[in-house]
Amino acid sequence: MSAQPGFKPTFGAKDGAGSWVEGPFGSETVMVHGGVVPDPETGAILTPVMQSTTFVQPSVDGYLSKGFSYSRTKNPTVESLAEKVAALEGGEGALMFSTGMAATCSLFTATLKSGDHCVITECSYGGTNRAARVLYKEKYNIDFTFCDFTDLDVIEKAIQPNTKLIFSESPANPVLTLTDVEAVSKLAKKHNLLHACDSTFATPVIMNPLQLGADFVCVSSTKYIDGHNMTVGGCIVYKDKEWGEKLGLVQNIFGNIMAPWTGFLQGQACKTIGLRVRKQSENAQKVAEMLESHPQVLKVMYPGLKSFPQKELADRQHKDGLHGGMLWFEVKGGVTNGVKIMDTCQRPWSLCENLGATESIITCPAVMTHANMLKEDREKLGINDGFIRVSCGIEDADDLIRALKKSLDAL
Numbered sequence: 001m002s003a004q005p006g007f008k009p010t011f012g013a014k015d016g017a018g019s020w021v022e023g024p025f026g027s028e029t030v031m032v033h034g035g036v037v038p039d040p041e042t043g044a045i046l047t048p049v050m051q052s053t054t055f056v057q058p059s060v061d062g063y064l065s066k067g068f069s070y071s072r073t074k075n076p077t078v079e080s081l082a083e084k085v086a087a088l089e090g091g092e093g094a095l096m097f098s099t100g101m102a103a104t105c106s107l108f109t110a111t112l113k114s115g116d117h118c119v120i121t122e123c124s125y126g127g128t129n130r131a132a133r134v135l136y137k138e139k140y141n142i143d144f145t146f147c148d149f150t151d152l153d154v155i156e157k158a159i160q161p162n163t164k165l166i167f168s169e170s171p172a173n174p175v176l177t178l179t180d181v182e183a184v185s186k187l188a189k190k191h192n193l194l195h196a197c198d199s200t201f202a203t204p205v206i207m208n209p210l211q212l213g214a215d216f217v218c219v220s221s222t223k224y225i226d227g228h229n230m231t232v233g234g235c236i237v238y239k240d241k242e243w244g245e246k247l248g249l250v251q252n253i254f255g256n257i258m259a260p261w262t263g264f265l266q267g268q269a270c271k272t273i274g275l276r277v278r279k280q281s282e283n284a285q286k287v288a289e290m291l292e293s294h295p296q297v298l299k300v301m302y303p304g305l306k307s308f309p310q311k312e313l314a315d316r317q318h319k320d321g322l323h324g325g326m327l328w329f330e331v332k333g334g335v336t337n338g339v340k341i342m343d344t345c346q347r348p349w350s351l352c353e354n355l356g357a358t359e360s361i362i363t364c365p366a367v368m369t370h371a372n373m374l375k376e377d378r379e380k381l382g383i384n385d386g387f388i389r390v391s392c393g394i395e396d397a398d399d400l401i402r403a404l405k406k407s408l409d410a411l
Helices: 027-033 076-089 100-111 126-137 152-158 181-190 222-226 241-254 260-293 311-317 334-344 375-380 397-409
Strands: 093-097 117-121 143-147 163-169 194-198 216-219 234-238 297-301 326-331 361-363 388-391
Touching: 027 076, 027 260, 076 093, 076 234, 076 260, 093 100, 093 241, 100 126, 100 163, 100 194, 100 216, 100 234, 100 241, 117 126, 126 143, 143 152, 152 181, 163 181, 181 194, 222 260, 234 241, 260 297, 260 326, 260 397, 326 334, 334 388, 334 397
Parallel strands: 117 143, 117 163, 163 194, 194 216
Antiparallel strands: 093 234, 216 234, 297 326, 326 388, 361 388
16 A cells, blocks of 8 residues: 555664664555554563553653653553554644544634634534534534535635634545545635544545645544444544644643553554455445345445445545445335334344444444434434444455345345
8 A cells, every 4th residue: 555654663673673674664564563662671562551540750850751651641552552543644643532522522622712613514423513512612602614515615605704623524424425625625724724624434544634634633543443343532633743732731631531451452453454444345335236236225325336426536535446334325115114124134234333343333323323413404414214324344245235135125
């Protein structure tokens, strides 16, 4: 895969075993080795779990000479993962959070204050939508305009004199509409605004928003970075060091840093994200093609399909012809039959929340992930009770298709 400019190993022997061959290095190499330094004492190849609240200082004058003092502020295990993710995204640095929502709310807190305004996509993760409406708007007097991020003119018209931030999500959860990240980033710069992009669905394997001009990448690392349904977490990758310090201050005040054990697990899981996302994309393409050809399916959306409304943008913005593991569909017979599919589809599918994992998951967003949106806002986007969100895992595609087809054939 393509070279990653963010990865510059500065450790190891000068020559022979332990030294690094001359770069640049491909993204798969960064996934494995980014942020990882073999232990100098034992030679252990894995980053250890530094399950410690505090770190002994050599002297008062030598405070922080080793970089760590207290794990609410910074922890070596978590920092290793942050360095890996920052390298994968080509960022100046990254901060790891306890959850994806902790990351999103920390971003809002760092970039917005009372009286400010944010232009935000009308379709995002339900928790993001609720935080903007219920917490920041109602409690802290920060205004949000929710609008169609597939239309650049609509976004520009929503900008106000007090606008400070544009917040996009691409692909959007759960409807999979795409934002032209490069075009929106140029628009943000034109108006002297910040642009943050939630690229959880895309992952750094498929898209790097910072390379397309965004100022921040905001991700739920619970999803593809973990990829095994083991942990929850979030991250913000930033382009500018000054903003990294501002975000770090908010994180320290809130105390919402990722736990060391979570950092260790996600650090190991992230090594295979490239392999997993390619297999998940391959499975999603096969499942989407089956659904598109099935007589009981009314509509299917997947960026890899020729019928996808934004196919040109998908092919231009997504790397290596990959379009991710997420898709959605609706069946004939409306909500009743949609719910029937979700209630009857057999294993290897699992009916639950979450996405991006090795296990294939079917979700009812209206009841689960997006229930905290206003009902009228959900319905405006077409997210009804029969809307079926699909997260393809890494199982054999034929098994996934056989189980799904069995439920469809029974309608």
